[in-house]
Amino acid sequence: MRVSPLNRKLLRDLRERWAQLATIGLVVAAGIAAFVALLSTWQSLEQSRDAYYEEYRFGDVFVGLERAPDRVADRLADVSGVTLVYPRLVSPVRIPLQAGTSDRQQPPIGQVVGLPPGGEPPLNGVLLTEGRMVEPGRSDEALLIETFAERAGIVPGDTLPVVMEGTFRQVRVTGIAAAPEYVYPAPPGTDPIPDDERFAVLWMDRQAVAPVFQMEGAFNDAVLRLAPGVAGTASEDAVLAEVDRILEPYGGRGAVGRDLQRSNYFLQMRLDQLQALSGFVPILFLGVAAFLLNVVLSRLVRLQRGEIAALKALGYRDREIGGYYVKLALVVVLLGSGLGLAVGAWMGRGLTAFFTEFFRLPLLEYGVPPAIALVALGVAVVFGVVGAFGTLRGILRLAPAEAMHPEPPARYRPTLLEKLGVGDLFGSSGRMILRELGRRKLRTALSSFGVALALGVIVVGRFSADAFDVILDRHYQMAIQEDVSVSLIGPAPERAVREVGALPEVTRAEGLRVTSVRLQAGARSRDVPIFGYRDGDRLRRLMDSEGRVAPMPTGGLVLTTTLADLMQIQVGDTVEVQLREGRSGTQRLPVTGTVDEMFGLQGHMRMAELNRLLGEGPTVSSLLLTLEEDDFPLVEARLAEMPRVQEVTAKGHTIARLEEYTAEPQRVLVLILSIFGSVIAVGVVYNNARVALSLRARDLASLRVLGFTRGEISGILLGEQAIQVLVAIPFGLLIGRILSGLLASTLDPEEYRFPLMVSPQTYAYATVVVLAAALVSALLVRRRLDHLDLIGVLKTRE
Amino acid sequence: MSQAVLEARDVTRTYRMGEVDVHALRGVDFALYESEFLVLVGASGSGKSTLMNILGGLDRPTSGTVHFRDQDLSRANDRQLTEFRRRHVGFVFQFYNLMPSLTARENVALVTEISRDPLSPAEALEMVGLEHRLDHFPSQLSGGEQQRVAVARAIAKRPELLLCDEPTGALDYRSGVVVLEVIERVNQELGTSTAVITHNAPISEMANRVVVLHDGQVEEERTNETRTPASDIRW
Known part of the structure; x- marks a missing residue:
């Protein structure tokens, strides 16, 4: 087959410039x-989740x-919109297992489904x-999560030993087994933080265990399918x-959609974290790659000005050269x-x-959606062609004779620094560097911008990890001051605080009243918890997103700013509060x-006010404790014996779980983005x-001829x-x-609001990565500088 | 005659151009003496630039020896050649090879900064008659002026050798003569051993000694009884 001369030139150019083109x-x-x-990862994960949810x-x-x-x-x-109702039995149990070899410090709790x-x-x-x-009819068999x-x-x-309604079995x-509703099994409590170690789910034959829970012919949990x-x-x-209206007489605890289902809420939160990185x-x-492609290709074309002119002089048409x-x-x-698609x-x-x-999604559905591949390809092609073409048009417009001349002699001027009289500090080499940069301001700016973008991308990669650290720090170190929180089975009189506070290992005990309500303002409503704080208590603090301690409410209701914004509530407004416990009704x-x-x-709000609202005396629903160091196992053992105690959570344990769930995927993403x-x-x-080397080869070779060393010209x-x-x-x-x-603004503000805090470590890390990349590039170019053609350069006119 | 500063013996230089060997120099003996003004003439392709590159430490011979005083340049490594050029050689090229980003004064300073006991840039530029153009950039100077800056740059370090490769090649007659006058003056006033390479035969009239190169060999070597001043040369 005959290859046209231009195509042959293409092949040779590709071979000759392979290193540059390869970069x-x-x-x-x-x-x-x-x-x-x-x-594709994010989409595939959603698909995997959807497939799991669908199939099960x-x-x-x-x-x-x-x-x-x-x-x-x-x-x-x-109820209109409901297509299927599955009433069932879901009851808490205790599992009196001894602490095992792991760091488990208290007996697990469980749930029978x-x-x-x-x-x-x-x-x-x-x-x-x-x-x-399990075999039907057997009350001593279970599937375990x-x-x-x-x-x-x-x-x-x-x-497995199980205590059901006070009876040991x-x-x-x-x-x-696994189940979509327990992808992240979270024990009941105020913090929906999953805990594999301390929370067991047992599926048992309902008919067989219903008598144990006095649930024959009755249900205490329902799952609904919507149209x-x-x-x-x-x-x-x-x-x-x-649903809430129908179940109210039966002690309904408020129906939730998938968004607030505990396991899905947590899974969604984590998918959202990933999406924050995967979407933006x-x-x-x-975008950065497309921009850089545009810049480097246009430079490549500019370097070939002479060749383009020669082709034009030989009679090649603009279209052919453009092609x-x-x-x-x-x-x-x-x-x-x-390569990018494959990798x-x-x-x-x-x-x-x-x-x-x-x-923990048991199904894996992976695929690269064609739309993603096409968008990627399309953006790259358009930016590449536009990059090459934009510069080419300028060159093609010149008459061949004009274009065959080198570009007009470079005009240099003393730079601002020199005009300020500090030019002498730089020596000739320094002046050459400054003036070169000063003359090609646009190129210098674009180059710096490209490097800055690469750096910015690395910063963003690590930012989510930083933000997470800040959230952990603010929430768990500053807002939450207790070592241990104890959630009670139902509200208890305030004297429970004093009783627990009397334990010898407890250095401070406080109480907290938490209740779920539905807030109503005009047509807008939200189900939210209200926290009631005792006057004089100090283990819980309100922190704003700047890390400042906000004053505790002294009267009335203080709302999360985002909540107030969502519901369009102003300070001074009055809201309706539908209570779900105590004296129900609306206040x-x-x-x-x-x-x-x-x-x-x-x-x-103040606990006293919340108690009054609920029509109860001084009542708490959680206890907050600080301990002498290392006394947790002892206190935990004592608390476990108390009948009203539902769950004991050590703050350290919660932080460790959160870090485990979040740190590892973040490390992987940070690594990938850094690469x-x-x-x-x-x-x-x-x-x-x-x-720069192509443009300056002649000057640099001239300097070598004048007796400058390789080190000196490399320096320039x-x-x-x-x-x-x-810069x-x-x-x-x-x-x-x-x-x-x-990135932070792409997150759903209803869940959490990332503080815009980039850690010094992240800045340092990104800077080091870019400097290392620059060093590698410098070494690669330095090798070329060592092989400059000293003689050839003297024979050619610039 | 005085002592040889630069001496080449039986120098050959073979390039490999694709599949063929090009014998640029085939056994050249050559010497440049103290304070001498030598013109090396030859048609293009005669090997004169190859010889000058070897004499100036830009290239090494394939065989034979080149000595600068006691130093064997044919065995010098890259670092030693750089040092040789830096200390002892001033170059003037056809296309000036000035740094476009530096003014006339700064182009000269480029060399004086890395030399021991140089002329000041202003002195060097005064010698070439450019004392009024010190702060002009190359783009603001004519070709002849640029070449005079190149001469000033070459001599500012007080080199022992001044090697000029087609110094008038890119210039019109009038500018070319001015540049030759400057080179002549430097040779006389500073006593720098000077070799000018040219294909322009009339220039050889201004030399003490003329070496004619043809096809990689010395064809003729002659001494001018009387030297014609640069200002009287016509071409």
């Missing part, structure tokens, strides 16, 4: 790989209650991973309200994109596998303040230096690059901060 290709590849990997019939509405006769379920089924005859619940199904289902079984080392055939574990298109809309709110950051990467450069750009872009899909699969395991409360808290939506950021930084710095060329990189650093840090702010 451009790598920038494209890094951008696309990050884009594809993160977006995860419900749409969940409600717990005291006790209702089975026939009440029919009334629920009649009834299974219908046949063992297949119509909603909230169970995935049997090991062993067999996988998360707990793994931690406690329990296998099918083992027996040995239950045989016949199988190990398609109802979930997540105003109709869902209507269903929830109607990939677009950022692709050549478009092909050059396309080869680079397509190879880079291909992105490979990483995406790995990440998805990692996260499905981490998020009105003045809103006396707002506090800009970092997460959650809640209200705060991509570094590749981009190398791509930019190396290309800058290569272009790399000095230029170093200044561009150094880029503060801007990059600023860009990183701005992008972090954008």
